[in-house]
Structures are given as C-alpha cells and as structure tokens.
Amino acid sequence: MMKKYFLVTRNSVEETLQYRFKQLVWALSELVSLLFMPFIWLSLYTNDKVAIGEMSSTDIISYFVLVSLVSMVTTTYFSRRIAEDINKGSLSADLTKPYSYIFWRIFREIGIRMSYTLFAPVLFFVGRLLFPEYIVLPANIAAFGWFLFFLIIARILCILSEVIVGFFAFWFEQIWGFRSVRWLLDSLVGGRLIPISFFSLTIQSFVYALPFAYMLGIPVEVYLGKITGTDLYIKALLGLAWVGVFSALIAFMWYRGLKRYNGGGI
Amino acid sequence: MSYVRLCRVIINNSVARFTEYRGNALTHITVSFLWIALRFIFVGTIFSYTNNIGGWTKEMIWVLVLLFPFIDSIGQAIFGTMAWGLHDAIVGGELDGTFVKPKSSLFLNSFIRFDLQPFITGMLQGVVFVWALVHAMPNISIIQIGTGIVAILCALIVHYSVSLLIGCIGFWFPRTENLLEAWYEVLGAASYPLTVLPKALYQIFLTILPVALISFIPASAFLGVLSWKLFVLAIGVTMVFLLASIGLWHVAIKRYSSASS
Numbered sequence: 001m002m003k004k005y006f007l008v009t010r011n012s013v014e015e016t017l018q019y020r021f022k023q024l025v026w027a028l029s030e031l032v033s034l035l036f037m038p039f040i041w042l043s044l045y046t047n048d049k050v051a052i053g054e055m056s057s058t059d060i061i062s063y064f065v066l067v068s069l070v071s072m073v074t075t076t077y078f079s080r081r082i083a084e085d086i087n088k089g090s091l092s093a094d095l096t097k098p099y100s101y102i103f104w105r106i107f108r109e110i111g112i113r114m115s116y117t118l119f120a121p122v123l124f125f126v127g128r129l130l131f132p133e134y135i136v137l138p139a140n141i142a143a144f145g146w147f148l149f150f151l152i153i154a155r156i157l158c159i160l161s162e163v164i165v166g167f168f169a170f171w172f173e174q175i176w177g178f179r180s181v182r183w184l185l186d187s188l189v190g191g192r193l194i195p196i197s198f199f200s201l202t203i204q205s206f207v208y209a210l211p212f213a214y215m216l217g218i219p220v221e222v223y224l225g226k227i228t229g230t231d232l233y234i235k236a237l238l239g240l241a242w243v244g245v246f247s248a249l250i251a252f253m254w255y256r257g258l259k260r261y262n263g264g265g266i
Numbered sequence: 267m268s269y270v271r272l273c274r275v276i277i278n279n280s281v282a283r284f285t286e287y288r289g290n291a292l293t294h295i296t297v298s299f300l301w302i303a304l305r306f307i308f309v310g311t312i313f314s315y316t317n318n319i320g321g322w323t324k325e326m327i328w329v330l331v332l333l334f335p336f337i338d339s340i341g342q343a344i345f346g347t348m349a350w351g352l353h354d355a356i357v358g359g360e361l362d363g364t365f366v367k368p369k370s371s372l373f374l375n376s377f378i379r380f381d382l383q384p385f386i387t388g389m390l391q392g393v394v395f396v397w398a399l400v401h402a403m404p405n406i407s408i409i410q411i412g413t414g415i416v417a418i419l420c421a422l423i424v425h426y427s428v429s430l431l432i433g434c435i436g437f438w439f440p441r442t443e444n445l446l447e448a449w450y451e452v453l454g455a456a457s458y459p460l461t462v463l464p465k466a467l468y469q470i471f472l473t474i475l476p477v478a479l480i481s482f483i484p485a486s487a488f489l490g491v492l493s494w495k496l497f498v499l500a501i502g503v504t505m506v507f508l509l510a511s512i513g514l515w516h517v518a519i520k521r522y523s524s525a526s527s
Binding site for chain 2: 021025028032040041054086159174176180181184193
C-alpha cells in the first residue's frame, strides 16, 4: 500500500536532483542567516563570563549551529503549494487518482527535502573536523537515540503544521498571514531566535507545552544534554500528543474543507 | 506620455488595486507589526542579560530594528514587483511588451507596478521608527538627519540594485529563481548591530554582500555613530552596485530571445 508513496518520494528526489544549484543556494542561505545568531548571543558573554540560561558561551555556539542543522532537516515550506492546488482547482485532478492527496503531498515533500536531510550530516562532520570545541558529540548513545526520536517528531510536526496552514486555503484565498504567524511563533517560542532556557521558568513551562518548541528547540536541547531524566519521557509524550492533535486537526479540516471546495480555477 | 504622467498612472492603478484587496492589505500590515513585536521581545530578552551589544544600547537597537522593515516595505512598494517577478518574466518570455514601448525598458520593468499596500505599511513603520529615534536621540542634529536620509536612499538603491542583479542572472541561468529568497534570508542580519561580527565578515557585509547598507549604516547615521569614512564608503558601494546592475541589465537584454530564453 505504501509502495506508491515511496515511489512518489523517489520521483521527487530525482526531480530535485535536477535542480542541484537551487538546493545548494537554499541550504547555504538558511545556514548563513542562522549562523548570525551565535555572534549576537556571544556578545553577551564578552560582557559577563557567567553562564546565561544554563548555557556557557561554548553551549550557545553549539546550540545555534545545531539549530541551523536541525532546521535544514525539519523545515518545510509546502503550505503554499497546497494552497495553490486548492485555489487553482488542481486538487480536483488529485481527488480522482487512486491515492490520498495528503499522503501524496507529504511523501513528495519528504523527497524534495531529502537533499537537505543528507546535506546536514555532511556539514556536521565538516564542522566537527574544523571546530571540535563547538560542534560537540552527544554525551552517549542513549542521548543520541533520544535526539533522533525528537528529530523525527520535529520533522513530522513541521510537515503536519504546513498541511494545516495550507488547508486554510479552503476558507481563505490568501494564506500568507497564517504562514507568517506560524513562522513568527516558530521564531519566538520554537527556539530559533532565543534558546527556550533563556526565558523565565514560568514562560518556559508555557513554551514547552506548545508544539513549536518540539519542531526545533527541544531536539537541540536533548542533543546538548539540557533535557534529561523524567523530563525526557514527559516531553516525548507531549510531542507524540501534538502529533495526534495535528493529525486529528488535518482530518477534520480535510473533511470540512472538501465540503466547501468547489474546484475553482478549473 | 511623459515619465511624470506615467508615474501618475502607475500610482492611480496601485490605489485601485489596494482598494480592491483591502482585507489582504490589512492582514499584511497586522502581520508586519507582529514581526516588529517579535523583534522587540528578542531585543528585550537579550537586554535582560546585558546593557549593550557591540556598543549599542537597547534604545539604539530599537532604532536599527525598526528601520529595516521601514526600508524593506518602501523598497517592496517601489520595485518589489520587479524583484519578485523579473526572473519569471525572463524565463517565461514576458518582457516583449516592455521592449516595444517608447520608454526605457529598465524603467518599465523596475517601476511599472507601484504597490500601495507595502507603502502604507512602510509609512506606519516609519512613524514608529521616528518615535524610537526621538526616544533614543532627543537632541538629534540636522547633520544626523541629513546623513541618515542619504543613507536610507543608499539603502533603497542597493536593495534595488541587488534585486536587479539577481533578476538579471535569469537571462543566463533559468534555474536560479530562489537567489532572491536567499538574499532575503541573508538580509535577516540587517536588523542586528553588525559590530558584533568578526572583522572579515563585517567587511564582507559592508562591500561584497552589502547587508550593512540596508539598515545598519542608516541607523548608525541617525544615531550619530557613523564615521565619515564609512559614510563615503557606503555611497561608493551604492554607486558601484547601481552601475553594475544597470550595466548588467543592458548586457543581459541582448541575450533575451523572448519565450523560454
């Protein structure tokens, strides 16, 4: 049953490989923009040598380097494509085909992002060779295992959140605002701009309950050993719960959205 | 039709478009201010641990953070359509019409579609920027205002020139449509004080990849922390980018062969 979707992934990988330069530009630009953050945060440590938010100056560089790499693996942008399918009516053709549109889009996106997924570990090992003091290895195998678990959760949540944003096109012609708000929350409470541990404890407990931290910040903190013990199990359950909530929301939006869909643009 | 009359028609058309899509415009304006709020939270969080970043105080950083969206919005209003559409127009062979009209093809492709929505957003952002500037610099001098305005003009010209240069690459390499988005990714650095960067990277952002000119230099000028040497360098870099982009356009259009070129 899944064979046809794996074929979709394979086809999109082959398609993506036709545009290697484009992929390289994406990867490098994402990296450059995110690598700027350590310099901002490091400027705090030149004024005050104590750890901030339980992070030393080495931790903060490692954190933002890892944020860049994890972001390359997890970040997706395909809500716009879903909205186009709905607005232009090309979804109609997909509805007549013997596959699930949602799965088709998701597996296609996995293929499109495959090159980034493979590029990230290469960059990691190059960085590790050049700057071993900043590109640290996980504390042990178990920590690496947990990191992989949270990385998969992050990947799934990022994909599902893009589907949710894209499905708003059933009700709104423009989804730009939704996409932007999603990015804003991702930047603010996802750990992209500010490590979550830099917030006060009250705000932290609120932020950790939201799905955005599971898309980027938490996998990195797990890798760096900032989340351990029982906390890991609690966050794992919360992450899985968010996958469940997002999946249910997608099913609901798809069901209600199709009732509104009129094939406009045909 | 004179260029002045043409500009009037362009502005009238933009007003008509704006009134037709008011809801969309309101969303854009709201979200742009949410992004500014995000920057404020970011700056506030950093300054809960320190009292300056790279020699910049919180009030100075506010000026910098508010100046970037203002410049970007004005740029989007004036040449955003060219920036985001030129590559597709080249690859799709849609430039033909602009070459047969009795006006400069560069002017037509660059400024034919003035967008009122980002302009209004920019004006509102400008008001907030002026408020932050007065707060940071209660005794601002005429020279600071003058150099700041010149630096903003340089920022707009550099932003336009880089967008045009990137668009022109499409004449040779049709699969480079995401270069502009990459430029915008890098432009994210424009909201931060670049003095925190290592010297080599700082020099690159001043010259080869002129991110510093987009808001760091204008903000420094308004705040009175810009040296004359840097001010002259900024004007020089601006002229180089403008001439290079216009030159590349004239070379590039000779390659244009309509559809699928």
